[in-house]
Amino acid sequence: IVAGNGRLPLPPGPPTFPFVGNLFVIPRTAPWAGYRDMSKKYGNLICLHALGRTVVVIGDVQTAMDLLEKRSVNYADRPELKVVQLTGWDWNFVFAGYGQWWRERRRVFWQCFRPDAIGNYRERQGNGVRRLLSGLLASPEKLSEHLRYSLTAIVLGSVYGMEVVEEDPHIATFEKGFESVEFLISNSSLLEYLPAIGRVPTWLPGAGLLRRVAEIRQAVLSIRNTPWDHWKEVSRTGDGQDCIVHSMMELLSHSYDEVNLTSAQEDVARDAAGTAYAAAVDTQFATLQRFFVAMSLYPDVQMRAQAELIRVVGHDRMPEEEDRDRLPYVNALIKETLRWYPALPMGVARRALADDEYNGYRIPKGATVMVNAWAIMHDDKVYPDPERFSPERFLKEGALDPEVMDPASIVFGIGRRICPGRYFADTTMFALIASVLHSFEISPRLDDDGRPVATRPHAATGIISRFEDWHCTVKPRSSLETEI
Numbered sequence: 458i459v460a461g462n463g464r465l466p467l468p469p470g471p472p473t474f475p476f477v478g479n480l481f482v483i484p485r486t487a488p489w490a491g492y493r494d495m496s497k498k499y500g501n502l503i504c505l506h507a508l509g510r511t512v513v514v515i516g517d518v519q520t521a522m523d524l525l526e527k528r529s530v531n532y533a534d535r536p537e538l539k540v541v542q543l544t545g546w547d548w549n550f551v552f553a554g555y556g557q558w559w560r561e562r563r564r565v566f567w568q569c570f571r572p573d574a575i576g577n578y579r580e581r582q583g584n585g586v587r588r589l590l591s592g593l594l595a596s597p598e599k600l601s602e603h604l605r606y607s608l609t610a611i612v613l614g615s616v617y618g619m620e621v622v623e624e625d626p627h628i629a630t631f632e633k634g635f636e637s638v639e640f641l642i643s644n645s646s647l648l649e650y651l652p653a654i655g656r657v658p659t660w661l662p663g664a665g666l667l668r669r670v671a672e673i674r675q676a677v678l679s680i681r682n683t684p685w686d687h688w689k690e691v692s693r694t695g696d697g698q699d700c701i702v703h704s705m706m707e708l709l710s711h712s713y714d715e716v717n718l719t720s721a722q723e724d725v726a727r728d729a730a731g732t733a734y735a736a737a738v739d740t741q742f743a744t745l746q747r748f749f750v751a752m753s754l755y756p757d758v759q760m761r762a763q764a765e766l767i768r769v770v771g772h773d774r775m776p777e778e779e780d781r782d783r784l785p786y787v788n789a790l791i792k793e794t795l796r797w798y799p800a801l802p803m804g805v806a807r808r809a810l811a812d813d814e815y816n817g818y819r820i821p822k823g824a825t826v827m828v829n830a831w832a833i834m835h836d837d838k839v840y841p842d843p844e845r846f847s848p849e850r851f852l853k854e855g856a857l858d859p860e861v862m863d864p865a866s867i868v869f870g871i872g873r874r875i876c877p878g879r880y881f882a883d884t885t886m887f888a889l890i891a892s893v894l895h896s897f898e899i900s901p902r903l904d905d906d907g908r909p910v911a912t913r914p915h916a917a918t919g920i921i922s923r924f925e926d927w928h929c930t931v932k933p934r935s936s937l938e939t940e941i
């Protein structure tokens with residue numbers, strides 16, 4: 458294919474057809490695997506066309522770094538999706554285009570989530586860990602619920618100073634909002650072409666879909682507004698100072714006096730805080746699913762990690778962040794959890810701001826650009842036998858091997874839009890994973906006759922790919938009750 462004005466060709470890709478382009482070859486399920494196969498055929502920079510969009514998929518680390526890191530401004534934008542606005546997600550700066558609006562929110566967010574700020578949230582993380590352990594002790598079969606509740610408690614506690622209970626009705630509403638992300642993606646092309654909500658008579662085809670969108674919108678807005686309103690209420694009585702929102706407000710107004718903050722500044726804090734909540738739960742939940750499943754499938758790995766924890770931490774207390782330097786195996790296990798099946802296998806899409814040239818190809822302005830993180834994490838030249846869960850690949854002579862590519866350099870994204878919550882995620886993952894390993898035995902699900910069923914879970918298609926059918930058996934190790 459030669460680009461319109463006859464200059465450099467577009468990157469190669471499958472043959473296109475009139476009107477539909479590559480619509481019918483775009484992989485619908487597990488697209489990361491389909492794109493990896495296409496990369497094997499056409500190279501590490503491939504180009505597809507569908508529904509008026511040009512999509513460029515990057516399949517290797519070198520190209521990803523050359524474009525998204527070295528030319529970071531050109532790839533700092535996101536594609537514009539009408540569904541984001543329709544479903545009320547447009548306050549979430551993950552989806553925002555590159556510009557002042559995004560910059561203001563990202564700046565204040567980063568000031569509260571950069572490495573030197575993370576220590577402030579240690580106590581909240583500890584509370585979340587205790588909630589998870591007590592929940593698993595009481596009803597291990599509700600692993601999924603306990604995990605989500607614990608992550609929600611950590612983030613709402615850290616961001617808004619909010620104490621939540623497991624059956625909190627607000628959480629149920631927020632969860633409905635989170636579920637919308639996948640609905641939104643799977644219906645995005647349809648919704649792009651439907652007229653605005655409110656202008657569609659209920660008898661028209663598609664009206665049912667729009668009613669669903671209106672419901673979702675309510676839930677999505679409550680993610681942003683309910684915890685914020687709670688914080689405002691509490692702060693009126695002089696409380697609510699020990700949380701991220703308070704720090705954000707201080708940062709936005711040097712002489713912190715709430716009444717003097719403009720409503721625009723308040724919006725910045727409200728959006729940045731809501732984004733933290735929205736971006737933290739599903740990403741970490743999907744990652745922890747990988748951890749539980751891997752432990753149930755690889756008992757030898759679990760035993761080595763537990764032996765290290767007992768050697769370093771002993772039986773009488775829980776692992777702490779300070780122990781981390783002396784826990785190379787547990788650190789390697791966390792890296793392997795991020796690598797084995799990245800929670801966002803295709804990252805989050807970017808948009809090219811201007812025409813670009815790379816290795817003799819043209820990447821046109823406006824193209825959607827995606828990095829196949831899953832393919833990079835499964836490159837057998839970098840990670841031999843990539844399907845296998847093996848923390849050992851990151852170790853050399855008992856210490857972390859700096860020569861092996863750190864999955865965190867890819868799975869949290871690259872360049873200007875790299876995940877600003879990655880340090881918070883890293884400490885939360887460590888706190889939860891180390892404590893669970895220290896206290897529980899994870900094994901495969903049992904069938905009705907009590908026999909273990911080692912199933913390989915299915916990774917759902919989506920921006921954040923949850924594992925489906927991922928049940929495991931979780932049993933306390935000795936003396937746990939007294940430790941909690």
Ligand code: HEM
Pocket residue numbers: 550551552563566570732733734736737738740741744800801804805806868869870871872873874875876877878879881882
């Ligand atoms: C293991 C857990 C996590 C993973 C795997 C993950 C992964 C990602 C990825 C791949 C992106 C897109 C980056 C890009 O475009 O290059 C992203 C963006 C983002 N993440 Fe995370 N994330 C995780 C946890 C978190 C947490 C805990 C928070 C909040 C505390 C967070 C906040 C964000 C935000 C705000 C963005 C949008 C950045 C922007 O567009 O400027 N993430 N994350």
